[in-house]
Amino acid sequence: MSPTRSGGRAPRATSGAVTLSEVAREAGVSLATASRAINGSGTRTVRPELRERVLAAAERLRYVPDANAQAVARGHTSAIGLVVHDIADPYFSTIAAGVTEEADRHGFAVMLANTHHDPERELDFVRTLHNQRVRAIILAGGRQDDEETAVRLRAAVEAYQSAGGTVAMVGPPVLEVATVDGDNARGARSLAETLHGLGYRRLGLLAGPQGQTTARERAQAFAQRLAELGAPVAPELVVASSFTRDGGYEGMRRLLTAEQRPEVVFAVSDVMAVGAMAAARDAGVAVPAEVAVAGFDDIVTLRDITPGLTTVRVPMEEIGRKVTALALADPGGPVQHLSVTSAVVVRDSTPPRR
């Protein structure tokens, strides 16, 4: 049985997968040598000739290493977890694109978890990802302030961390966890200044779900800056709703029934803004002639709508890349907090007033 023989067909592995020891046997070397030849981690201590032989055998047998077994043996995996509220939402899917890209660069696989805005499922997923022993977990949704589950979530996160996992999230800096800030507060302030500068004085606010950090940050910073500028948002012109198209639609409907209609409405996300514009249209109120509209995010898919939507550009893909880089950074170092830069983009939906 000369090991170098290669005429016959590859043996049919009845059990399905080919194992390293089969490769070793086929190559006529020991299991250890085969292991070293195939991944050569660290010290490459295997004679070229043997290495060739092993690689050839692996190729012939269509050997594919078993990442699970490697994980058990090595004590760590090559996967990270990504938790989003709604992968169908362009905001999150764009972040996801950045995450997969960066993870790819580092040779990591990405496990995707979609919570559908359910804190309970977010909790479950942290456990699931812990269970999968992912090297790091990225929490892309804004924190929810639901005290109920927040505490349990924190517990799950801590359990994961104390087991050696790294956590990174998108949002304002918090202790013990690396963060990438989306620059929401500053962006919202800038937008407030811009609208004020354009001449708007009576402003409406579709504030989104106030339990969510992202929405609240944007809404609060916006309102605060306006107050500083001497044009505070009237309480009856602030409406909370869900972070969706329908949330924007319903919110706008309510705003349009106010005794004094706002001159401009700021929706805390582009998706909501689109809903708001639809509501105005359905109500026979012209945008921007009768009511101007502004959003937040600068979703790519929405850059071509008419009238062009004034918004705050958030570099979502960059956020995804950065948060992944943090998640994969040396666990030894200090907890890092990065941020990106948002920028107001003025388009036709908010023409200069008076």
Added chain:
Amino acid sequence: MSPTRSGGRAPRATSGAVTLSEVAREAGVSLATASRAINGSGTRTVRPELRERVLAAAERLRYVPDANAQAVARGHTSAIGLVVHDIADPYFSTIAAGVTEEADRHGFAVMLANTHHDPERELDFVRTLHNQRVRAIILAGGRQDDEETAVRLRAAVEAYQSAGGTVAMVGPPVLEVATVDGDNARGARSLAETLHGLGYRRLGLLAGPQGQTTARERAQAFAQRLAELGAPVAPELVVASSFTRDGGYEGMRRLLTAEQRPEVVFAVSDVMAVGAMAAARDAGVAVPAEVAVAGFDDIVTLRDITPGLTTVRVPMEEIGRKVTALALADPGGPVQHLSVTSAVVVRDSTPPRR
């Protein structure tokens, strides 16, 4: 050392993760019993009292099972892989939403792979997912006809399959692999009929990348049906381009320079249609007054644009759910081929003509 004692703090696992044997010791039972108590797979053969004790110990120690070790021991994982061309594209992210939902129902984690339309990376990802030993791989992008890599991709897929993996894809039925058809051909034919019925006779076609099944299916069926109806698309009014907003933009620019401008332009995706509308706008050509536009997909985020975009609604989330169900179906059964139903949605971008 009474096992029931519980006063002290949970032992600090210096190595990070808590193992099953630690739980067993803490509970004063054997490793096997702990294993049975915690997952009770199949026959639940453990006395309630002991079970309680084990569960309590696990809780106290914050034990989280190691899915990798379980995978090695059991011989299979509880994860599936999803390969998409571009997760930031609403088409794919919505399919992904359906996939995660269904996978979740079955207790499977989802590994996301984003190819960025690169066939080479698609190939790599199939290997990576094979390497991760995912139970099934879902190929969500349309097949590419690039002979070069197509052959290698098929080889990788076959290697994965012969190792026991299941493959399911979105697209027209092909051998050896479960498929869910997006009803592209029928949808495109219906749209052709609809536009013809509205009075359009000179039609333009933004055909997308002809190397991709999805785009080609839509374009071909559309053109063919129009030919049958006696209104064939003029060759100079067919332009191939990328499956993106910019592809639609550039394509439309070219169409607008034709000696005889088309009455209506069908872009094989909504995203392209939006680009096309932008191009018309930038060229000072009114939509739909001077040129009508139709798309395909009925992307949710684009349902509120003005003028409302006539399109073909594709139930992407349903596709995601179904293809996942197929991927997770009993591997023993015959290869299944499902399909979903698309439907033409007429909006303002294609008003009746003459």
Added chain:
DNA sequence: CTGTTAGCGCATTCAA
């Protein structure tokens, strides 16, 4: 019903 034991596929230490 419970414990003992033998792997699962692979990495790695320790000798040779």
Added chain:
DNA sequence: TTGAATGCGCTAACAG
């Protein structure tokens, strides 16, 4: 440089 042996965390026969 190479091989034999050990162990990773867990499941699954196999005996009691």
